[in-house]
Amino acid sequence: xxxxxxxSASPRxxxxxxxxxxxxxxxxxxxxxxxxxxxEPPRAYAERxxxxxxxxxxxxxxxxxxxxxxxALGRRILPKAETDAEVRACLExxxxxxxxxxTSVCLIGPDGQLAKRLxxxxxxxxxxxxxxxxxxxxxxxxxxxxxxxxxxxxxxxHIKQISGSYTGVMGLPVFETAQLLSGLGYRL
Numbered sequence: 330x331x332x333x334x335x336x337s338a339s340p341r342x343x344x345x346x347x348x349x350x351x352x353x354x355x356x357x358x359x360x361x362x363x364x365x366x367x368x369e370p371p372r373a374y375a376e377r378x379x380x381x382x383x384x385x386x387x388x389x390x391x392x393x394x395x396x397x398x399x400x401a402l403g404r405r406i407l408p409k410a411e412t413d414a415e416v417r418a419c420l421e422x423x424x425x426x427x428x429x430x431x432t433s434v435c436l437i438g439p440d441g442q443l444a445k446r447l448x449x450x451x452x453x454x455x456x457x458x459x460x461x462x463x464x465x466x467x468x469x470x471x472x473x474x475x476x477x478x479x480x481x482x483x484x485x486x487h488i489k490q491i492s493g494s495y496t497g498v499m500g501l502p503v504f505e506t507a508q509l510l511s512g513l514g515y516r517l
Contacts, residue, residue, distance in 0.1 A: 331391050335357070336359045401431060410471050416466050419477030427453045429453070434448070450495075
């Protein structure tokens with residue numbers, strides 16, 4: 330069977346693949362410009378990045394799997410928080426509101442055939458106090474995370490409701506991923 334290359338450095342994506350008994354043969358993070366195109370809707374942005382990441386890493390004869398997670402408040406795309414200030418700003422925006430987490434998955438088969446799926450989950454966050462926001466910022470858990478939080482960590486205590494894929498919010502919807510892999514002939 331052709332080898333599977335994961336075009337992501339995310340340890341969460343690797344863990345989620347392990348849940349469906351898939352171990353990538355190689356990890357080769359894609360190095361692409363992730364700047365949104367002006368006016369680009371969140372859904373289109375997530376799908377475009379998933380495809381571009383897979384294409385950037387793909388080589389003939391291999392399976393290439395890529396994904397991208399976007400947190401959106403309406404048409405606004407929240408950043409992958411890189412500073413305490415960005416984590417705080419994201420949490421202040423989503424506090425007491427619902428938002429969408431869209432994770433695209435793109436798989437390119439050994440023959441170059443491309444298949445993709447998008448998981449769109451609605452997440453409702455409780456109204457956060459200033460102290461809760463400060464404590465989460467201090468935890469540093471939101472650094473490097475889309476929307477400034479990780480649902481599988483400390484922030485899970487602030488999630489009132491989720492409609493959609495929990496694993497999609499984590500960064501790789503396992504149902505959609507398994508369907509793509511089997512659909513393009515990768516033996517699970």
